[in-house]
Amino acid sequence: MRADRVFAYGAAAGLLGDLLLGDPRRGHPVAVFGRAAGAVERVLWRDHRGWGALHAVVCAGGAVALGSVAVRAVRTSPAASVALTCAATWAVVGGTSLAREARVIGRALEAGDVDAARARLPHLCGRDPQALDADGIARAVVESVAENTSDAVVGALVWGAVAGVPGLLGFRAVNTLDAMVGHKSPRYRRYGWASARLDDLAGWPGARLTAVLAAVAGPDPRGAVRAWRTDAAKHPSPNAGPVEAAFAGALGVRLGGTLSYAGRVEHRPVLNTQGRAVATPDVERAVRVSQRVGWLALGVSVAARLVAKGRTS
Numbered sequence: 079m080r081a082d083r084v085f086a087y088g089a090a091a092g093l094l095g096d097l098l099l100g101d102p103r104r105g106h107p108v109a110v111f112g113r114a115a116g117a118v119e120r121v122l123w124r125d126h127r128g129w130g131a132l133h134a135v136v137c138a139g140g141a142v143a144l145g146s147v148a149v150r151a152v153r154t155s156p157a158a159s160v161a162l163t164c165a166a167t168w169a170v171v172g173g174t175s176l177a178r179e180a181r182v183i184g185r186a187l188e189a190g191d192v193d194a195a196r197a198r199l200p201h202l203c204g205r206d207p208q209a210l211d212a213d214g215i216a217r218a219v220v221e222s223v224a225e226n227t228s229d230a231v232v233g234a235l236v237w238g239a240v241a242g243v244p245g246l247l248g249f250r251a252v253n254t255l256d257a258m259v260g261h262k263s264p265r266y267r268r269y270g271w272a273s274a275r276l277d278d279l280a281g282w283p284g285a286r287l288t289a290v291l292a293a294v295a296g297p298d299p300r301g302a303v304r305a306w307r308t309d310a311a312k313h314p315s316p317n318a319g320p321v322e323a324a325f326a327g328a329l330g331v332r333l334g335g336t337l338s339y340a341g342r343v344e345h346r347p348v349l350n351t352q353g354r355a356v357a358t359p360d361v362e363r364a365v366r367v368s369q370r371v372g373w374l375a376l377g378v379s380v381a382a383r384l385v386a387k388g389r390t391s
Contacts (some may be wrong), residue, residue, distance in 0.1 A: 079156035080244065082387035085381040088163020089238055093171060093376050094345040095164065100174040107169040112254055113140065119259065123269060129325035134255055138276065141251035143150035145244035166243045172230035173372045176202075177365045180219050184361035187212050205337060211239035220364040221333050224292075224325035225318045227368040229253050232291070233284025239379035252280045263387025277315055285317035285380065288371060289324035295370035297363075303327065305350040319349075326350035329363055377379040 100343025122133045147165065179202045186195040195215050196207035201223040210218060227257035233253065237245035256277035259270035289310070293302035306320055313319030313334070326333040331354040334346045341372045 079159065080387060082380075082383045084156065084159045084163055085238060085242055085383050088160045089167045089235060089380065091160070091164040092167025092169075093173075093235075093372065095168040096171050096174045099168070099347060101172060108250060108254055111137075111251060112258065113256060114140075115251075125265075127268050127269055127271045130259065130269035131267070133259070134252075134272045134276055138248055139253045142244045142248040144248040145242075150240065150241050159246050161245055163167055163246075166246045167234070167238060168245050170234045171372075172226070173369065174316045176223060176230055176367060177376070180223050180236075180361055180365050183215065183219050184358060184365075187358040195224060197205050199279050213355060213357060216358050216361055217331075217333060217335075217339075218244075218328070219361050220325065220331065220356050221322055223361075223364040223368050224333075227292075227325075228281065228285045228288040228317065228321045230289045231368075231372040235289060235375045235379040236284045238381045249251075249280055249284075252276050279318040284375075285321050287375060289320040289344060291371040291374045291378070292321070292324040292328050292334055292367060295374060296325070296367045298328050298330055301327035301350070302331060303351075309347070309351070311350045313345065313349065316377060323349045325364060325367065328367060329360055330354060331360055333358045 115133075115202060118133055120135055122129050122136075128248035144288070148162055149159070152162050181200050183202065184194045186192075192212050192215070196210065199205060199207040199210075199215055199218060203218055205218045207215065231251075234246055234249050237249040239245075241248070252273070255273040256270075258273075259266045260277055261270065289302070289306050293299045293306070296302050302324045305323040308323075309326075310319040310323040313322060322333050326349045330350075330353050332351060332355060333349045335348050337344045337346060374390070
């Protein structure tokens with residue numbers, strides 16, 4: 079079976095598996111990778127960019143190498159190759175868990191239980207929930223749904239289309255490393271620099287595709303494109319900017335503004351300034367756009383792989 083068809087069948091089955099099963103509650107492969115990366119960090123950590131770069135190469139390179147070995151092991155069996163792609167896709171995408179966590183918080187807000195929503199918010203993002211009222215929690219959820227649609231779904235599918243199983247595993251490894259060491263704390267300002275820059279590079283194509291598809295899938299395509307063009311560059315992240323701006327415009331809401339992370343306050347530019355403030359019903363609206371974007375991304379990735387294969391054959 080041709081590699082493009084293996085990816086098409088395997089990725090579709092993996093995304094369907096994520097829809098039906100979500101993430102495993104125990105023994106998730108990403109958690110296993112996180113523990114391994116933590117062990118490598120304990121050996122390599124120095125307050126130096128070079129050692130941090132070595133950490134990124136060892137961990138991300140190890141994930142890519144593992145994927146390559148697995149592909150070679152099953153290359154003579156089309157069924158096993160599809161199954162491997164399915165398993166890898168299911169392991170690295172997280173759209174269903176993202177939607178589930180967002181909806182749990184949304185239902186708590188709808189019921190007026192702000193305390194329950196605050197208690198659940200750390201499952202979804204790193205904001206300080208005690209600093210947020212109901213509308214602030216809703217805005218944090220919408221922003222997290224937007225950003226993680228790119229990080230947890232679209233980016234993985236893009237790299238799967240480019241490089242198959244090694245691309246799927248490599249992207250998730252890079253994204254996980256950024257979450258672990260890519261932030262600008264005193265410990266990781268230098269050590270995590272390479273992981274953060276690698277994540278910016280790996281996430282670039284998926285973020286732009288997510289923004290395009292948010293415009294297609296959202297209720298206000300023109301608003302999404304307008305907000306993307308005018309406000310995306312204001313965001314401190316080169317990849318979160320286009321995604322959050324496109325979601326803001328598509329939903330007709332304002333995102334950004336003052337954020338609080340464990341006592342550290344950031345004042346970010348407002349995205350889609352002509353939109354209204356985020357309200358609780360926007361959580362469900364954002365989840366629905368995210369889900370449509372995920373399936374559209376699968377279609378685009380599969381089509382791109384088939385076209386590329388057709389041109390080279």
